[in-house]
Amino acid sequence: MADNENPVVEPVEDELVDKVVERLMDRADASGASLLGEGGLLTAVTRAVLERALDAEMTEHLGYEKHDPAGRGSGNSRNGTSPKTVLTDAGAVTVAVFRDRNGSFGPQLVPKHARRLAGFNDQVLSLYARGMSVRDIRSHLAGMYGVEVSPDLISKVTDAVADELTAWQNRPLDAIWPIIYIDAPWIKIRSGAVVSKPVYLAVGVDMDGRKDVLGRWGGDEGEGATTWMTVLSELRNRGVQDVCIVACDGLKGLPDAVTATWPKATVQTCVIHLMRASLRFASKRDHPALVPLLRAIYTASTEQAAEQALQEFTDSELGQRYPAITRSWRSAWSEFIPYLDFPPEVRKVVYSTNLIESINARLRKATRNRGHFPSEQAVLKVLYLAVRELINPKARDINHVAAHWKKALNQFSLFFEDRLNPD
Template identity: 80%
Template sequence: MPLESTQVRTTVADPRTPKLKRLNDRILSLYARGMSVRDIRSHLARIYGVEVSPDLISKVTDAVIDELVTWQNRPLDPVWPIIYIDALWVKIRSGSVASKPVYLAVGVDMDGRKDILGLWVGSEGEGAITWMAVLSELRNRGIEDVCIVACDGLKGLPDAVTATRPKATVQTCVIHLTRASLRLSSSKDHPKLVPALKAIYTAPTEAAAEQALDQFAASDLGERYPAIVRTWRSAWPEFTPYLAFPPAIRTVVYSTNMVESINARLRKATRNRGHIPSEQAALKVLYLAVREQINPKAGDKNHVAAHWKEALNQFSLFFEDRLTIQ
């Protein structure tokens, strides 16, 4: 009997069900890790001696769409110390192939664990209206307060946060700001540039940081790279809140390795496919990648910082009564 027919007619009582479930799980896992349909067929034939059709792979992966909708609309905790918002670009065919941003929100909960709160496909050039819709959706799913919203150069986001969550602090990602500076300079100057920039973002006060930036701007290095000075000055309103944070909160905000590791895996899930046929297919691919790597209640492996309790204590003091400790 062809495998497709077996898959359709299988019932719970069928003794072949566990075997087929393992096959389905294997297909989903390979799909989530960035393998194309052709690669999955080749892998299953080579490793397991099983021939499957492209149609069967589509049926197996389409079966998670309802799960994706449930996940995208699930209730969320009311209070989050920090939410990171970032974007990755995916090639989607909609008439013609175009790169579209997929926005993701990654929250850090009261236990210091990470969780991807949602994925949204956008269009290039979107601004505050789009972000207000995303932030409103998160509010409707139960989020009542966020202490810090960390992001990097997403057009319209700071204004949208201010409009919908006036108590939230919008914070530019310091690592992204530093890396943007390094991209604007020659690698031979990096040994001198790195400590000059570190003097800015490790300054004890905003006044000291501004003095360090002025000194850099007046130096030979600053005169050689005026675009770096301009980058820091333009980001200054969203960078300076970082300087008011106590050390443990600075550590959590500065270290974006968690978000970057998630982004790297999501990019891997889409890169090998060249382009994706629709926005829904893009979300399906990315959701499977999310499901493969994130379990918000999985224990220590999802912790953001080794000393989260220290950071949480500083959050509760710095943001006063806004955190409800359970």
């Protein structure tokens, strides 16, 4: 019965699309025509689709079909067309825009005075979100579609998200978060001379085990408790009442700010970052031998066992060769040891930073591609657009649920008592 109520039509639509594509490709092979650019097949198809849609808009506006006798004496009628070139995903396309005798027709698909379709704007924003400079975007559009666009046009398109960015940065947040990861990548910004400045990022894992980029903030060259209080206070003012674990990478002043904002929160140094920092001090040929020695520290069942494992490493040949590794673990010890009290299910979630690393990797790529930025606002705009692509419903990374999250959530509830179930 259910099958009859909801007939499946997708395969038929797919078959029709396949036939159209096949005919287009056959025509391209036979004529030697290109797909894009002036005279290209996709350009022609785009023009035909736009003009068909514009014709339908005119019909709706007038209230009768073309050549329909019902239109006689209606007081308005078609009055030819005028050419208009618009920028689309297929490049520059010249379409015939219909006119009416009264001049009252205002097409929605290709609005008056508009020279680019929404899809083209999305294309520009997507390229900008990937860290491409204005020059790079102009070159890409010229190479792919034969379209010359001005720097001002690209700036207008990207600046149009300013209100959206502000609304996103100020949106309300959930009251309780099992984990929030804090990071502060350093980005080069031209301020007279090119200087490196931190940009603060907060990524939360919600009660359903899903990631959410909570916000991003520009910062001064020096990190400290005052800066972190500004960031964390904003999160609290947007609704975050409690956080079980705040994971970070030894950021100066953050532990004190976390305690002042959420007194019950546990500040936890990111174990993955500790491992990576350790391996940076050592030759790659020694990594296979180092990893099991360091793993013995963070997989220890108790703090005492972890202390013993660290001492054994320190006394080993590799420990003597790389004393900086021991120093890095000792300096982070007070923020590392809370990890040892967590149940195994919680340890797995905290340690497995794939939840945030995939986001950080994309955001870092978007900023690294640019080399340096002309202003802090340009950085924040790129980061927001990169985040917007990540939170697209089709983006699997941001919608990914932590493995075995339900088991972990049960352990969170037990370990942190009633904090995940507020009254």
